[in-house]
Amino acid sequence: METWTGAFPQLLAAYEHKERFYGIWDATTRLQAEAALDEWIATIPKSQKEVWSDLVRAVGNWREETMTYFETDMPVTNAYTESINRLAKDKNREGRGYSFEVMRARMLYTTKHKKKAPTAKVSPFYKKTIGYGLPDFAEELNYGVDLSTI
Numbered sequence: 001m002e003t004w005t006g007a008f009p010q011l012l013a014a015y016e017h018k019e020r021f022y023g024i025w026d027a028t029t030r031l032q033a034e035a036a037l038d039e040w041i042a043t044i045p046k047s048q049k050e051v052w053s054d055l056v057r058a059v060g061n062w063r064e065e066t067m068t069y070f071e072t073d074m075p076v077t078n079a080y081t082e083s084i085n086r087l088a089k090d091k092n093r094e095g096r097g098y099s100f101e102v103m104r105a106r107m108l109y110t111t112k113h114k115k116k117a118p119t120a121k122v123s124p125f126y127k128k129t130i131g132y133g134l135p136d137f138a139e140e141l142n143y144g145v146d147l148s149t150i
Contacts, residue, residue, distance in 0.1 A: 013045050017052070030070040037063075 005012035020040055027033035037059065044052050059066060069075050084107075091106050092098060098106070 010045075010047065014048060014051065017044065017048070021055075027070060030067050033067055033070045037067075 001015075005015055017040075020043070024033055024036040024040060027036055041056055041059075044056070069077065088103065088107055091110075092103060
């Protein structure tokens, strides 16, 4: 990274400005966050105004909703909602011409996208007796994909 930013000063300026944008989220109050955002917008390098214009416009359009993040006791995002929306789009892409009712049913009644509780499984590679007075760890929790479904 240092080689690239050393060779290209504009890249270094863009990288540092991106890091300052991430710094906005370190604010603890809405007022601090709004001040940090305003400062970030004001300090965009003149040669890079065009590069940052889409982000500045998006932040401007969603400023009220974005700044609400700093007003709650426990800051939350809509990442879960966006994840479910992505799953719905993927389901729609799997077929063609689904009606709303069919898409709704697929999302509500299929279980592929829902988290499953880990299940205890016996490892076929682990022997029941291991010797040396060590406990038997034949039962293990499986947090991954069940290999039989692949």
